[in-house]
Amino acid sequence: CGQLVCETKVAIVHPDTLTRCAEDEVGEIWVSDPSMAQGYWQRPEATEETFGAYIKDTGEGPFLRTGDLGFLKDGELFINGRLKDLxxxxxxxxxxxxxxxxxxxxxxxxxxxxxxxxxxxxxxxxxxxxxxxxxxxxxxxxxxxxxxxxxxxxxxxxxxxxxxxxxxxxxxxxxxxxxxxxxxxxxxxxxxxxxxxxxxxxxxxxxxxxxx
Known part of the structure; x- marks a missing residue:
């Protein structure tokens, strides 16, 4: 957990509905950052799914889907675990x-x-x-x-x-x-x-x- 870096944008998103979670609500951590990788080598479908995610209810994106679960509180990010282990x-x-x-x-x-x-x-x-x-x-x-x-x-x-x-x-x-x-x-x-x-x-x- 910790404070977010100024150029890093983090969203907590419901992994099923792809809509933004409320503050303190646990969801999948999505990240957008200028230094973020562009995708997987010669794997366009996997790249779009993981690196080209958009929040359904706001249209914000693209984000990287990290596969981690967490929540935001008072500007700090707290990590709960891995989505695949839920x-x-x-x-x-x-x-x-x-x-x-x-x-x-x-x-x-x-x-x-x-x-x-x-x-x-x-x-x-x-x-x-x-x-x-x-x-x-x-x-x-x-x-x-x-x-x-x-x-x-x-x-x-x-x-x-x-x-x-x-x-x-x-x-x-x-x-x-x-x-x-x-x-x-x-x-x-x-x-x-x-x-x-x-x-x-x-x-x-x-x-x-x-x-x-």
Whole structure:
């Protein structure tokens, strides 16, 4: 987050309707700047979509669609996360980092900053999955109680039901070189059943069976 540079124009836009968001409202960050790149080499369609965006209700543009989510407040830009990581279940947006924070801060056996929340399509619906690393030394654990506590915490804090939870061994969650959680890679590992687990729970027994 921070103050905007004078020559940089920033708009917060609804990514679906392409209309401008109100102040304090979270949307996709669009940027216009004289030093901005002109597009992708020999990829005209991708260039137009990413570098040639116009706000639908005002006609302002062109803007670069950054793919980041954020909001403006008192002239400062605050970044919430990536649009591609946004969890949308039954028409409601949920930010994965908020769910991850809830899980990691209610019990010290969970390793901070080493969890991933994402959605999968199961039985024709988008459903929430949480993968959370455990601390290396936790002693004897009642994993069944921990799994139930996670479901309860998420339901109370975010009003959403959890479809599957994986308690993973330390060193499981992948990160980028800059330390960001690789949620899409974690999602793929979950679907493949390749996560090194301590315990697994799901409403769908077929998902649990992948880890047996």
């Amino acid at each position: 969890i949308i279940i039954r028409g409601t947006n949920h930010y994965p980092q908020d769910i991850e924070w809830t899980v990691q801060h209610f019990n010290s056996v969970f390793r901070p900053d080493y969890g991933a929340a994402f959605s999968i399509t199961d039985e024709g619906e988008e459903k929430l999955v949480v993968v959370q690393e455990m601390e290396r030394r936790t002693g004897d654990l009642d994993t069944e109680k921990l799994l139930g506590d996670i479901r309860q915490e998420i339901a109370e804090e975010h009003e959403i039901q959890t479809h599957a939870i994986v308690l993973a061994k330390s060193g499981t969650i992948l990160k980028t070189a800059s330390g960001k959680i690789q949620r899409r890679a974690c999602r793929q590992n979950f679907l493949d059943g390749t996560i090194n687990t301590v315990a697994v729970w799901s409403e769908n027994p077929e998902l649990v069976a992948k880890f047996e």
